[in-house]
Amino acid sequence: xxxxxxxxxxxxxxxxxxxxxxAFVITSIILVLFGDPVREVWSTILKxxxxxxxxxxxxxxxxxxxxxxxVAVGFRMNLFNIGVDGQYRVAVFAAAVFAGQAWLxxxxxxxxxxxxxxxxxxxxxxxxxxxxxxxxxxEVISTxxxxxxxxxxxxxxxxxxxxRKEGSNAIATxxxxxxxxxxxxxxxxxxxxxxxxxxxxxxxxxxLYWFVLGRTRFGFDLRATGRSESAAVASGVNxxxxxxxxxxxxxxxxxxxxxxxxxxQDHNYGTTFQSGLGFAGIAIALLGxxxxxxIAFASLLWAFLDIQSNALQITAGVAQEIxxxxxxxxxxxxxxxxxxxxxxDKRLEQQRVARELAAQRKAQPATEGAPA
Amino acid sequence: xxxxxxxAAVMSVAALTLAACGDSGxxxxxxxxxxxxxxxxxxxxxxxxxDVGGRGDQSFNDAAAAGLDKAKKELGxxxxxxxxxxxxxxxxxxxxxxQLVDAGYTHIxxxxxxxxxxxxxxxxxxxxxNFAIVDDASDDSKGANVDQITFAENEGSFLVGAAAALxxxxxxxxxxxxxxxxxxxxxxxxxxxxxxxxxxxxxxxSQYLTQPPDFSGFGDPAKGKTAxxxxxxxxxxxxxxAAGGSGGGVFTAAKAAGDGKWAIGVDSDQALTAPADVxxxxxxxxxKKVDVAVYDFIKSAADGKELTGPNEYNLAKGGVDYSKxxxxxxxxxxxxxxxxxxxxxxxxxxxxxx
Numbered sequence: 001x002x003x004x005x006x007x008x009x010x011x012x013x014x015x016x017x018x019x020x021x022x023a024f025v026i027t028s029i030i031l032v033l034f035g036d037p038v039r040e041v042w043s044t045i046l047k048x049x050x051x052x053x054x055x056x057x058x059x060x061x062x063x064x065x066x067x068x069x070x071v072a073v074g075f076r077m078n079l080f081n082i083g084v085d086g087q088y089r090v091a092v093f094a095a096a097v098f099a100g101q102a103w104l105x106x107x108x109x110x111x112x113x114x115x116x117x118x119x120x121x122x123x124x125x126x127x128x129x130x131x132x133x134x135x136x137x138x139e140v141i142s143t144x145x146x147x148x149x150x151x152x153x154x155x156x157x158x159x160x161x162x163x164r165k166e167g168s169n170a171i172a173t174x175x176x177x178x179x180x181x182x183x184x185x186x187x188x189x190x191x192x193x194x195x196x197x198x199x200x201x202x203x204x205x206x207x208l209y210w211f212v213l214g215r216t217r218f219g220f221d222l223r224a225t226g227r228s229e230s231a232a233v234a235s236g237v238n239x240x241x242x243x244x245x246x247x248x249x250x251x252x253x254x255x256x257x258x259x260x261x262x263x264x265q266d267h268n269y270g271t272t273f274q275s276g277l278g279f280a281g282i283a284i285a286l287l288g289x290x291x292x293x294x295i296a297f298a299s300l301l302w303a304f305l306d307i308q309s310n311a312l313q314i315t316a317g318v319a320q321e322i323x324x325x326x327x328x329x330x331x332x333x334x335x336x337x338x339x340x341x342x343x344x345d346k347r348l349e350q351q352r353v354a355r356e357l358a359a360q361r362k363a364q365p366a367t368e369g370a371p372a
Numbered sequence: 373x374x375x376x377x378x379x380a381a382v383m384s385v386a387a388l389t390l391a392a393c394g395d396s397g398x399x400x401x402x403x404x405x406x407x408x409x410x411x412x413x414x415x416x417x418x419x420x421x422x423d424v425g426g427r428g429d430q431s432f433n434d435a436a437a438a439g440l441d442k443a444k445k446e447l448g449x450x451x452x453x454x455x456x457x458x459x460x461x462x463x464x465x466x467x468x469x470x471q472l473v474d475a476g477y478t479h480i481x482x483x484x485x486x487x488x489x490x491x492x493x494x495x496x497x498x499x500x501x502n503f504a505i506v507d508d509a510s511d512d513s514k515g516a517n518v519d520q521i522t523f524a525e526n527e528g529s530f531l532v533g534a535a536a537a538l539x540x541x542x543x544x545x546x547x548x549x550x551x552x553x554x555x556x557x558x559x560x561x562x563x564x565x566x567x568x569x570x571x572x573x574x575x576x577x578s579q580y581l582t583q584p585p586d587f588s589g590f591g592d593p594a595k596g597k598t599a600x601x602x603x604x605x606x607x608x609x610x611x612x613x614a615a616g617g618s619g620g621g622v623f624t625a626a627k628a629a630g631d632g633k634w635a636i637g638v639d640s641d642q643a644l645t646a647p648a649d650v651x652x653x654x655x656x657x658x659x660k661k662v663d664v665a666v667y668d669f670i671k672s673a674a675d676g677k678e679l680t681g682p683n684e685y686n687l688a689k690g691g692v693d694y695s696k697x698x699x700x701x702x703x704x705x706x707x708x709x710x711x712x713x714x715x716x717x718x719x720x721x722x723x724x725x726x
Contacts, residue, residue: 052470056463155583159552167682168510169485169555171584192497265462271553271584272486274461310467313454314475320457
C-alpha cells in the first residue's frame, strides 16, 4: 500500500474537514433553536486570537497532547486506557508533594519530580494491567473504577498533607520552591504570558512515540498485538507481557500530563487544579487517529476552541459550555466520517482491482490463445 | 474502526457522567445593558466572575448577583457577568478576568476562593482596575487594588447553633456540610460552639457529603437528603446544613421526618427562597450577606472611596446574621440577641475550627 497515494491523502483529509462542517452546522442549528446569537458566537470563536490567547492555546494544547499520546499508546495495542484521568491525578499529586519538600535543588528537583510522576502514573496503571493479565478483568471496567478510587485516595491524602495558607480557603499541597518553578519561554512576541517550558516534554514524547511505535521491533510487536492477538502469538510475541508493558507505558506517560501545569502555572496541587484532562485525551487521540502529527493538530483544535470560548459569555452572552457541544459533535462526526471514508476507500479499491482484473482477462485470451 | 466506535461509546458515557457532575447553571444568560435610565447614573462598569454554577445556583453565586443587581438598580452601573466552567484551569480564570478588563470594566468582582491567584495576578497586571474577591484573604490575592471580602461564618453559625440547642427537645442535633473544606469547617465550629454554650451536654452529629476535589457535595440534594434522614432517624430533631444546593435535600428530609423535626438554612434566608412546600420546616437561616459586601464594594467606588485590603464582614458589621422569617424562633430571639451582643462586645470568641 502506497502511503503517498493522492487519493488516500484526499480521503484522509476529508474526514476531519467533513466533521468540522457537520459540527458547525449542528451547533448553529442548536443556537438558532435556543434563540442565541449565531453570528456573534461564531465571530467570537473564529476571531484571530490575541498574542496572550495564542500562548494560552499553545499551553493548553501541550497538556492535551501529552494526555492524548498517553491514551494513544494503549489504543495502538487495542487497550482502552480510560484511566488516564486517574493516573495523571495520582501522578501530579505525588510529584507536587515530592517537589514541595524541596529535598533537591532547582532543576534536579524538577527532573526527579517528573520521574516520580511517571512512576506513580505507571504504578496506578499497572493495577489495571495486572488485573487484565492475571484475572482477565477488562481494562475498561478496572480503569474506570480506578479513576473513582484515585479521586478518593488523592483527596484523602491531600487533606493530610495540605498546607493551609493564612486567610485562604483553598486546599493545596506545599508550594514548590521558587528555584524549581519554570517561568516559561517567550515564544510569542507581544504576549504578557509565556509558553510552558515543558512544551519540550511534549515534543520529546511525540518524537519518541513516533519513533518507538513506528521504527522499532517493540513498536511493531505492540501494533501487531493490537491488530491480531493470535497472529502476534504465532509470531512469538509474549502477549501478557506486552499488555503489562503497554499499559504501564501509557500510565507513565499519563504521569507527565500535569507536569507543565505544576511547574509552569499552579506550583502546587490543590482543589483548583485542572480536572478531566484524561477524558479530553481520549477524544483527542481519536480525532488525531493515534498519529503523532494528527494528535498535535487535534490538540491545537481542542485548545483553540477552549480558549476562544472564554470570551463567549462576555461578548455574545452565551454560556461557554456551548463549546462542549461543538467538541462532542466534532468527535462523533469524525468517527462516522472515518468509517464512511474507509468504506468509500474500500469500494474504490475493489472497483480498481475489478477493473484491472477485467482488463487482464480481456487481454489474456489473446496471449494464451496463440498456438505455438 | 470497530475500535473507534467502541471508544466513542465509552466517551459518550464519560461525557454523560461529566455532564451530570457539573451543573451548568448558565441558563439565565448574562445581560450587559446598563442603559436603564432609572436612578442616578454612574459611569462605573462592573464585571462579575462567578464560581461554577453562576447566577441561578440559589446559593452563594446568587447572593453575589443580588448585590450586583442592587448596585445596577440604585447606582445605575453597567454590568457584565461570566461564570466558571467545572474543572477549568488557572489560565481560564485569569483569562476571564482579563477579558472583563479588556471589555472596559473598571471594577471586577470575583466570586469564590478559586479565583485567589488569578485576582492577584490580574490586579498586578491592571493597576488601574479595582478588584474584589469573595471568601479569600490570602497573600495570593493581595494587592493595592483588591478588596478581600471574607465573612465570620462561625459567628453567624454560633447563633443558629444556640437556636438549635434552645429549640431541641431531644438534646440531639445535626450538621450537614457540603464538602470537607476549611471554609465549611468554620460553619461547623461556630454551630457546635453555639449549641454547647446553651447546653454543654448536647449531642451533635456532623457529616460531610463529599471530600475535595469532589465538590458535588454543594450541588447534590440526594446526598443531602440521605445524610439528614440518617440524623433524624437516629433521634436528632434539628439539622443545620452548610451544603449549598444539597440543602434542598435536607429540607425534604425534615418534611418527611414529620412534626417536631426542623432544618436550618444557610447563606440566604431560605425560608423565603426554598421551595414553598418545605419553607415551614425551616427554623431559621444563617445569613451570609455576600450581597451586602458586593454592594459595599461598588457603592464605595461610586462614592470615590475604593475599598481595598482585607474586609471581614462579621456580626458587628452586619455581614452575618440569623433570620426570623416564619416566627418559629420569636420566643428565643431575646436570648439569641443577647449572645449576639456578647460576640459583638468580644465577650465570646467563636472558634473557627471544630
